Amino acid sequence: MTAVHAPTDDVLDRHDAVALAALVRDGEVSAAELAQAALRRVEHVDGDLRAVAVRLPSPALQDSGPLAGVPTFVKDNTDYEGLPTGHGSAAFTARPARRHAPFTRQFLSGGMTVLGKTRLPEFGFNASTEYAGEPPVRNPWDTGRSPGGSSGGSAALVASGAVPLAHANDGGGSIRIPAACCGLVGLKPTRGRLVPSEQGRRLPIDVVTDGVLTRTVRDTAAFFAAAEAHRPAAGLPPLGLVGGPSERRLRIGLVLESPTGAATDDETRAAVTATANALADLGHTVEPMTLPLDPRFEPDFLTYWGLLAFLCGAGGRLLFDRRFDARRMDGLSQGLRARFRRHLTTTPAVLRRLRRAAAESSRAALDGHDLVLTPVLAHTTPELGHLSPNVPYDELVDRLTSYVAFTPLANVAGTPALALPGGTTAGGLPVGVMFSAAHGDERTLLEIAFELEAARPWKPSTQA
Template sequence: MTVIETPKAIHAFTDDALGDYDATALANALKARKVGRQEVLQACQQRAERMAPHLNAVVSLATPVQPVSLTNDGAFAGVPTYIKDNTDVGGYPTGHGSAALSPSPCRKHSPFTRQYLDQGMVCMGKSTLPEFGFNATTEPAHSDPTRNPWNLAYSSGASSGGSAALVAAGVVPIAHANDGGGSIRIPAACCGLVGLKPSRGRLVDNPAARSLPINIVGEGVVTRSVRDTANFYTEAEKHFRNRKLPPIGKVIGPGTKRLRIGVVVDSINGQPSDAATRATVEHTASLLADLGHRLEPMPVPIGDRFPEDFALYWGFLASLVRGTGRWVVDNSFNHQQLDGLTLGLHRMFLANLQRLPAALWRLRQSIGQYERAMASYDAVLMPVVSHTTPELGHLSPDQPFDTLFERLNRYVGFTPLANVTGAPAIALPMGMTTDHLPVAVQLMAATGQDRTLLELAFALEEAAPFRTLAG
């Protein structure tokens, strides 16, 4: 068979054991013995091999590693998946998308990996990311870019770009992603997927995230269906339940309550959204209004210093990696091999070091500001990013730093708010460009109200079924 559908798009969907199942349907087929576990894993491996030269979404290893699982039980028992290469999986090295590391295989799973694999999934390998997850495109300076299966000339987003490309292309139905400034939602938006950044503390944190002055990192998944995302969080609560947050529980469809939903169309940093993005937000608002919800324009729910404060924190994290990587990340770390974005962020931070204490104070204050702004709203609708998916090279770390930083600020204006405040936010594929690239919207809610977002996502998926490359 040929997997090239057009000169631009590519996918691996075919009539094998994986079919076009989402993760829930595949798990049910495995439980009913309609398909066999080894048959499914073999089909996944064959799809991955066919896609490898086109997508470059799986981390290549010098020594192959066998698939890893923890249990044959669980809601997703036997379902193949990939885990992002900034998260430890026993037997695999963790490369963080960087040429600055030459890591050895990890001796044990990270705490989140255990929560993830406790649902019965089988890790087939590690998915690609940009260096330390700092970029909004998966284009490592030292290797080929990860390509968007909807159009191979375009970015798959980041930092969970490898996972998103694999799910969209049909290699697996669900994959691990994490999000420190939009890294679940941006690749979900680029690749036409569902991506929920959960409330802070909803899932098990890895140690590095817990050690940050402000923990902006949320773990999660990218999927092709709302029910897969909802079922993942239902099962995750069986492994770990944060008693400080309302439970998500079992979400199986739209809610019955009519909600008040704010609408924000232009970026927090003042950047206007492009026409396709604006049209998709407005169309989604109309759908929600038709479903009985009350939609109204909403002021940007945060102070005007937020973008520059977050940019400084972003630089602080890059500087932290550069300065402590050998001791904190891996003893093979060589800062001279870092890419232009990481080094540029480091230099930017050093030039503004004295501003960090005040920036951290304001970022912490934004948590209360956001919660107060949301007191009268059940959710807020906005874009994920300010413009549609860029072509490869537009956000490459090989660009001059000033050019790249300006482009990133113009592109990524909506997502960091949820990371700093700890609020949940979900990306949903609600539109397509004239070039057949996905366009997404984002829904946010108050901290702990993840269930509300999943119920709204079910309603939108039902009203306007999401397109996939499976047809």
């Protein structure tokens, strides 16, 4: 087990983003000094982690905003003016983006300093950041393990201590999965809480939402408060700056087994059970429940994932670059495209069932409950290679569905869900737990996260 973490002899040591921004406001350190310290840290860790897709030659320093001066990275499926957007794919060579994506402008509104872009698996389809012909991104807790996906590059940099937070997005678990693998905080917000992507708005079900990966709850809360100040979410309850736990005691449903039938392993079950016990000790009511779900949800979601892969392949020359070559897409993308072609005529029924199943299951889970507690993943972080796109497609899909068994429901329903560190394995690897809430109720998720962080402090990989 080989761990990788940034040096601990500079201003970034043991400070989260909120604390760093306060130092900048007080004049104790400059944004330039923070950027240089972060770049040194990235240089130290990235030869092992391979988390960075591209670096910005001259980062734009900002001196205003609640997170002014905090160094960060944008995930390489989101346009940042002047940098290529490669989407993790070998099917084309990306050219520099002409302008920021709408979300990038919202992301920058807090005043952070973008240093570059982070790697993701091809088009974000995989739950591990691995490639057909390139080195994978590695987990800083153990470089032989997956950092999760698809926001694996961002997770690796944050967990290693290179930067305090980084951009992530989530279409089937891609914020929460790497948070679980790397011992981080990862909030997938309600659909519409942040600026939607231009591509997502054109999809029949917009499953992708943006966010961040952080090491502390208050950093996540600060980011969402800054984003809301830039662009309030129409039709959702205002969130504001959540500053700590609530005195309200909650009724929380506990689910240990996935409704898809995937088995939960012993160490994951133990982490979720320990979290449930901690909540009960804090005065919350925690009660076992089952999560009813149409058995067709899992294959239907795979078919929808296949639709996204099909659109990438068929429209690649328009969406990405005129030189796009679909034959160079990796084995997972090709297999998903083939699946969609086989099920093409069922698409209208699949969409109806997905929407209905997600809505009905979410309503049933929260009937009488404030939150639902589950694992993030059905088993602990796998070794690199287990989810490689070079694994034969049918075998890889079996492995993925046995692993990613809890997260996709919130993407289809559009409801918020939060991954938190829940403990560690016997080998010292992090295990995540997940809380799900009603539409628009990120506040309750952040409040319970603050309470657990205080009651059961978690250590980042740099202190493990």
